Amino acid sequence: MLKRTPKRTPNRAPKSELSPDEARRVALAAQGFDRARPRGRVTVAHVRRTMHRLGLVQIDSVNVAVQAHYQVLFSRLGPYDRRLLDDLVYRRREFTEQWAHEASYVPADAWPLLRHRMERHRIRPRGFEAFLARHADYAEWVLAEVRERGPLSAEDVAEPAGVHRRLDQAWFGTIPRAVLEAHFGSGRLAVAGRRRNQARVFDLPERVLPAHHDHVIPAAEAERELLRRAARAYGVATARDLADYWRMSPAAARPRIAELVEEGTLRAVRVHGWREHAYLHADAAVPRRIRAAALLSPFDPVVWFRPRAHRLFDFEYRIEIYTPESKRRWGYYVLPFLLDDRLVARVDLKADRAARTLVVPAVHAEPGVSAEGVAVALAAELRAMARWLDLDDVRVARRGDFARPLAAALRG
Numbered sequence: 001m002l003k004r005t006p007k008r009t010p011n012r013a014p015k016s017e018l019s020p021d022e023a024r025r026v027a028l029a030a031q032g033f034d035r036a037r038p039r040g041r042v043t044v045a046h047v048r049r050t051m052h053r054l055g056l057v058q059i060d061s062v063n064v065a066v067q068a069h070y071q072v073l074f075s076r077l078g079p080y081d082r083r084l085l086d087d088l089v090y091r092r093r094e095f096t097e098q099w100a101h102e103a104s105y106v107p108a109d110a111w112p113l114l115r116h117r118m119e120r121h122r123i124r125p126r127g128f129e130a131f132l133a134r135h136a137d138y139a140e141w142v143l144a145e146v147r148e149r150g151p152l153s154a155e156d157v158a159e160p161a162g163v164h165r166r167l168d169q170a171w172f173g174t175i176p177r178a179v180l181e182a183h184f185g186s187g188r189l190a191v192a193g194r195r196r197n198q199a200r201v202f203d204l205p206e207r208v209l210p211a212h213h214d215h216v217i218p219a220a221e222a223e224r225e226l227l228r229r230a231a232r233a234y235g236v237a238t239a240r241d242l243a244d245y246w247r248m249s250p251a252a253a254r255p256r257i258a259e260l261v262e263e264g265t266l267r268a269v270r271v272h273g274w275r276e277h278a279y280l281h282a283d284a285a286v287p288r289r290i291r292a293a294a295l296l297s298p299f300d301p302v303v304w305f306r307p308r309a310h311r312l313f314d315f316e317y318r319i320e321i322y323t324p325e326s327k328r329r330w331g332y333y334v335l336p337f338l339l340d341d342r343l344v345a346r347v348d349l350k351a352d353r354a355a356r357t358l359v360v361p362a363v364h365a366e367p368g369v370s371a372e373g374v375a376v377a378l379a380a381e382l383r384a385m386a387r388w389l390d391l392d393d394v395r396v397a398r399r400g401d402f403a404r405p406l407a408a409a410l411r412g
Helices: 020-030 044-054 068-077 083-091 108-118 128-134 136-149 175-185 219-234 239-245 250-263 306-313 371-388 403-411
Strands: 095-100 102-107 190-194 200-203 236-238 266-271 278-281 293-295 334-339 342-352 357-365 393-399
Touching: 020 219, 020 236, 020 278, 020 306, 044 068, 044 083, 044 102, 044 219, 068 083, 068 293, 083 095, 083 190, 095 108, 095 190, 102 108, 108 219, 128 136, 128 175, 136 175, 175 200, 219 236, 219 239, 219 250, 219 278, 236 239, 236 306, 239 250, 239 306, 250 266, 250 278, 293 371, 306 342, 334 371, 342 371, 357 371, 357 403, 371 393, 371 403, 393 403
Parallel strands: 357 393
Antiparallel strands: 095 102, 190 200, 236 278, 266 278, 293 334, 334 342, 342 357
């Protein structure tokens, strides 16, 4: 668990230059790592506040250790009841699913901000537009089925007569799911819930988001607000960083960023060592230090844009899930370990639920890292994560230069 930090004393004086250390602390403070985790039980208010602070949480189905969207909150809040997140999205409807930074949870009021993108949504899988054009009556029938029957998953919907149900070489899996997903991407359907197998259940937006579904915001205004939210969540960022947060093109983002500078939301700054111009949010804190210890999901905003992670932390990072095992350098599902304001280790992680054990197949320290202090902090974080996942033990394999110090710290 994290130690309670002293009261923050942010520097809010206008700054035109930042050192690399200052930029790193600004970025981590904006992401919520400038404060201690809750001492007592984590409440729905903690989860709500964290999600609003981030602006969006990327959804990922990989469950090697725990799904990424749950891990992002654990990194900031520590052990919490994962049902709190589900409750905010699927029962309270304060957040919803939509394509944002890939598939994401976003505040319900972000739906109108994304409407202009839904209108030009890229149909997936590639080439499926041709199927929709040939079977337009079927696509409309699927929509009518949802309207008449209520929330439906792909398994509740029949395929067109004479058409094979399965879709080869596509993660959508079936024709009904691809059609439902196309309606979702274009804003004609919203996600009403998830089944036990994580299958999306779709309904009409007016029944899922009654206060927001028909609100239309002009594209320029919507893009400006999305970038405001990205800038608040990042603290300090380049134009490319800000554009990537909501997966906008840098060309579309730049005029909106200029408008945010003019209105005073952003200040152009120079970060020593950065080749690109940077922008500092008007409310960004510049803490004197960060006290944090957290395993970060590969899809955490701190590291999801790899050029930014390299710029801030001198940390080259890639996910090796799709890399052949013989060619992997770090491991299958590797989480960076944040200690204070540095990324100090790479932890390959797996939950062996049958053995009720959190397994570390490999762990590597970053160059120049002192083993003793990092091993103790990482051991504490792994124990906390194991308890959170209802696992009884943590086991470290021998692979990696940090395996022996970590195993010793866990024994101690």
